[in-house]
Amino acid sequence: xxxxxxxxxxxxxxxxxxxxxxxxxxxxxxxxxxxxxxxxxxxxxxxxxxxxxxxxxxxxxxxxxxxxxxxxxxxxxxxxxxxxxxxxxxxxxxxxxxxxxxxxxxxxxxxxxxxxxxxxxxxxxxxxxxxxxxxxxxxxxxxxxxxxxxxxxxxxxxxxxxxxxxxxxxxxxxxx
Numbered sequence: 059x060x061x062x063x064x065x066x067x068x069x070x071x072x073x074x075x076x077x078x079x080x081x082x083x084x085x086x087x088x089x090x091x092x093x094x095x096x097x098x099x100x101x102x103x104x105x106x107x108x109x110x111x112x113x114x115x116x117x118x119x120x121x122x123x124x125x126x127x128x129x130x131x132x133x134x135x136x137x138x139x140x141x142x143x144x145x146x147x148x149x150x151x152x153x154x155x156x157x158x159x160x161x162x163x164x165x166x167x168x169x170x171x172x173x174x175x176x177x178x179x180x181x182x183x184x185x186x187x188x189x190x191x192x193x194x195x196x197x198x199x200x201x202x203x204x205x206x207x208x209x210x211x212x213x214x215x216x217x218x219x220x221x222x223x224x225x226x227x228x229x230x231x232x233x234x
Contacts, residue, residue: 130163130164130165130166130169133166133169134163134169134173137169137170137173138152138153138173141173141177148180148181151180151181152173152176152177152180153176154176154180155175155176155177155179155180156172156173156176158176158179159172159175159176
């Protein structure tokens with residue numbers, strides 16, 4: 059009978075060892091599962107942080123852009139008031155010319171250059187027209203001096219010779 063009990067005790071003992079090993083294995087599985095859950099939670103948290111960081115950066119960029127645009131707009135207004143004062147008509151002309159110039163104005167220097175150009179265009183004398191001959195690549199028309207300085211006889215003779223060589227007929231009226 060002892061021999062039958064020994065195998066039974068061995069079986070019971072082995073069953074207990076098996077049960078203990080299974081419990082220990084379950085604990086390890088739970089630990090692995092816990093680590094997997096922790097890893098998953100960590101990755102989800104990192105993704106949320108990245109998304110929040112991108113959103114915050116976008117908002118910061120928008121605020122920076124608004125502040126810069128407002129600053130440049132204030133600078134433009136100051137420059138416009140310096141140039142035109144209270145002359146509403148001139149302000150309208152400068153603003154029109156400023157809008158027509160397609161250069162982008164991203165700095166104060168850009169605004170100053172564009173403002174100078176628009177002021178020049180707005181205040182240009184519209185009655186002045188370039189002579190047609192200034193754009194002609196063909197023959198040359200007679201040149202009439204703007205000042206009323208009298209030419210010496212020697213200067214007149216030289217001018218007559220040059221004109222004749224160029225095929226232009228001059229007379230005394232061209233010198234008055």
